[in-house]
Amino acid sequence: MNNGSAYVSMRDITKIFGTVKATDNMNLDVAEGEIHALLGENGAGKSTLMNMLSGIYIPDSGHIYIGDREVRFSSPRDSINAGVGMIHQHFKLVEVLTALENILLGFKIGIFVKKNDQKRLIQQIMEKYQLEVDLDKYVYDMSVGEKQTLEILKTLYRGARILILDEPTAVLTPQETVKLFKIMRRMKEQGCSVIFISHKMNEVMEIADKITVLRKGRTIDTLDKGNTDPQELTELMVGRPVDLSIKRVDKTSDNRVLRVKNLRADNEEKLEVLKGISFDMFQGEILGVAGIAGSGQKELCEALAGLYPIKEGEINFKGENLAGRSPKEFITRGISMSFIPEDRLGMGLVANMDIVDNILLKQYHGNKGLFVKRKPASEKAKEIVKKLEIKTPGVHHPIKNLSGGNIQKVLLGRELDSHPELLITAYPVRGLDINTCLKIYDILNGEKKKGVSILYIAEDLDSLLGLCDRIMVISHGEITGIVDARVATKEQLGLMMLGNKEVDHAV
Template sequence: MTETPVIRLEGISKFFGSVRANHDISLELNRGRVVALLGENGAGKSTLMSILAGQLQPDQGVIYHHGEPVIFTSTEQAIVAGIGMVYQHFKLVEAMTVAENVYLGQSPTAWLKSREMTRVVNELAESYGMQVRPEALISDLSMGEKQQVEILKLLLRQSSILIFDEPTAVLTPHEAYNLFATMRRMRAAGKAIVFISHKLEEVMAIADDIAILKRGEVIDIMPADRVGSTAELAERMVGREVLLQVERQSVEPRQLVLTVENLQDDFLHDIDLEVRQGEILGLIGVAGNGQKPLVQTICGLRRPRSGTITLLGLEWERFFSRHRWDKSLSYIPEERQGLATCRGLDLLENFLLTTRSGFTVGPWLPRGEAGLKAQRLVEEFDIRPPDLNNLAWQLSGGNLQKLVLAREFHRKPRLIVAEQPTQGLDIAAAEDVWNLLLKAREQAGILLVTGDLNEALALSDRLAVMFGGRILATFAGGDRDMVERIPQMMAGLTQEEMT
């Protein structure tokens, strides 16, 4: 007798105005199996999982929970039904302990003394192979440990269906390995797991079943063991061969476009780095190790407290007092909504946020001319849906990122600071961005801030590893001995400790 699926989605459809996010989707989740949910940016993955998690309600279709139809009108109802979601951005209280965070939000009947909370959380962590200490403060944890706390919160609530949305985006390779070990224990315990990722090698390593979405519809469902390679999987998803490989031709480095000397503040310690036109310097590290304050200081969002920064031959203060719109600095921030774009503005208005000076005539802004250029870029970068009247919040994260990239490359910058530029992008879009960055380095120097080691190695002429607010080492991308040490340095080991 076939076991009833834990969750069965039948005929799920969701519209946002004229935009069709999901259309007639049917999908089953079963005990003890991992379903990988794949698709290009804007395919409808996040919308579908938001419906399952109770954040959105479908316009059509039914959700069956253990064979019974259910309606989740809130996340609380989904949680009670055993559905939990691990988000990329953690929702933890930094000043509280691990155990306190795990119990935070539990009903009053679940109140326990600190010692009892610590014991329960410790036993729960050990049962799933996690190494996080219940008495540790959240502020002292690595990103991987914080993710474990989020998982423990769901396990304490006895969640039987767990959704992981790009869970390895902020992890070191070792932390990603530990996450997969924990997921395998969850699978053995009978949990049903949904795994959303654009990293196809991870999908092949952990998934039992693979479902592919395209333009809001399920186009393929298959057992993972019937897929021969990541290349085959990419071709099924995109409809053409995609290898995510680029040919990095040698470019002669020219004049300095960025110099940082002895930069120090509460987060940064003795930072020295240089970027020249014609090169990509890959700054590698797990999120939370000082990359954000460094980037904000370089890009004018924070004033340097001590040390000097020179951009395009000008000291920091002078550069930002006479900053021009083109052939200067382009910043591609990690935060797509709120910093890179405004949620409530349409695509044309978001395009004009950093390019309007290129279209103004005296006090006038000819929106027609700007609109023609923006529409050409929307089509060139394959931004979906290709309608300039759409608001930023209506786009998927990947398509919003493509809008930001189109806008910033249009400015023909001489210095580019690109922060996690392909995070959340599908494999085809990521390949396009890689090629764009390599082409841009012919006229610009690029500081590439990424936690993706494969991306850093594929693109960077030189590499710098950052941990604890310090740059532990800077070396050529072809230095094999140093490249092999990158995972250990990302975990905080110095060169002396590795010898």
Template structure:
């Protein structure tokens, strides 16, 4: 067995009220792709931020190639060849690729964009990254933006690369291209550390996986001969169910009717084109499609967060002209894809975030007098019911792990007792234990009679939870399917997602059929 190139031993990191790392260990070899796995809040990100110099450990040691390593800042880390690609990319969208790479090299006292561009081209060709140095970031697909982040590190001679949830926002094709690049980097002697929750991807790409639980390292195992079930058991300390039974039930009356719904994206381009469907009480409609085909715009148009044309009716009442707050008051709830920028206020406490949307219900005199006792009781009930792990109700929401923040937002919206729930990417970046909690909560809400619009980039999630599936392609509904769980259904959905399954006229026909009046909607299903 090769000796570790990078070795972290006995790492301890404390925050007020939280022991984030408790005797954590990590050993990575040269030329290895190594996965770091654990539940949300297990301490993975903290450990990597210590390695990258964003935090300093309270105890423990780090060695690189057998020599003690002190990392006081990200600049120190990069000086030793350690770089990190964050889940939320650190790019200036209005700058070109070359300008972003030059901006990252703070050691350079001169700005020679031609030399930077030449270096980018050299690195891109060496590792098959295919990046145009003159391209503006805002015009690049998300997968190419991620390559830019990798090029930023390689242009500064990084040899240990940390990737935090690298496939969270990638399509299947982009994921495959990323993995090809990572294998090439590893064969060239780089060490790759992937922080991820996707067990099947760990088995596909990593040679070994270190598992953390409650801040501790509980094991390091080779992926060869392992399984998703074994890794999940090591991660959460119990057997995990990878499916969620969807009980057969008869949907109730029509809750939502959508006709000719159209809207544009941030650049003014048509993002959603004459979408139409109906949704009944106790029914989940999954919205499938490759990211960027109008899914987020559809969700935002439904809840009034994006200007749109067409008709959205809730229990027969037209929502046109009503803002988001008015629609929420009438029974709509919304869980956005971006939980940190749109779903919560990071600077506020868990208690205050639990209150959002319920201010008038938990106050008197039109909101002038807050009932502090009821607010605290409400927040405590949410935390206990949905298993939000937090040091206290006063803990800042921005310091929660992704999974715990998602459970906070989910619980807040469900405790509104909505008639219609619109939810985007409910399990993006979550571990298998947190996914179980979210799936069970959504299915329980379905059993209560809530109508749910579920937008997800994970087709398995769509097929597990949905009664019907609508596929968006190019902003149009390219197909509408009853979920019979068959392999043929998965194939048909896949074709529609690729734009092969239905022509534009067929998509319009599907949309028109989906937007039937209530009595016809009952007859059609």
């Protein structure tokens, strides 16, 4: 029998994509006035389950109840009408409109919009939930935190009583996260049901009342926060005991590998995205890069790899200036640098090709004559598959069918195979499960021991603090400071990510 107080109840929900059961008879009960965390690794089915509650996917079987009625959503609009609101990781806002216009957009209120009446209504909601949004501000002027608050306000205005937040803290600084949690608690007090998707243990422990752990498309257990601890949750999530600590290997040498001086670059709209970046990198060290998403990390990596046009500045790699050179010149000049891009399938690899052809991508320039040689690539592919324990039916299998972790291993394996002296990695563990993350950290530490200099861009401050020697913080295309990872704190990094230079304890 169902828990009588449950407001939202999902029963035996199954959804199949192709041959994969994304959710397998999942169950979830959320009461009114409860913050319920969904905890699970990537691919556990968290987002799929929530997409079914918000009408984006339709379950293949199972039942959803809201209040005491069964509901069947065939579109997001149905679910909005039933009081469900979902805040996605990527905000659905129109940049060139104001906050108010975004809220009113696409919502049925007759032909003519009585802006002032609606504005009053919105202000009442803002008061009730203590949300701070400047309704006349344009979205493009807003910070990520402001946009998120606006998304929440938008869903509340549309009458949401059940709010789903899909990994809301991934894009926030620690300070913004604190603000978000305040809002979530306020909503709970007002009797809303809040469902919070996350894989960050500490956040779940801080905010949630109840926690449902998902693993590989199944509901493993629902626990009260008071009766559990992070270790238990992790074991439930992964399915076996794990050591969560990241090891730091000591730095060995002081030889400088790379010196970047006053690097400037414009984006396509001629706005400066890198505003005079200068830093050094040494042999056998991991230099972390922290920053709010879109602060120039992507442009910095691509500029270093010769993929982003540089306006000004110097990239000195072992005495050679690389600024303005193309990837092709890197290859012909034998520059010993590898780049693991953020978008693995969109930039590093070719999704529709097999492992052999993806290895070939890095080798064929060296093949003599007009033709490519697949045989050495095929041997190399087998070697990498074996060495990195890549799970694949064979080396002639399109890599798009592999899991995210295995795809990343193919990319890392290929890049490390050229024995680079400088390795640039952009979000190398994004979207990977805990075990693969740890494996990747091990690989990076192994390279560091060999004397490779590694630029490590990440969004997870815990991994940055645990893995790196130094952390460089960038904000709006500027370096706000480079700190020693052994002594830095999250709060300090958070302030610097917001552009505050005063907390800088440069080393």
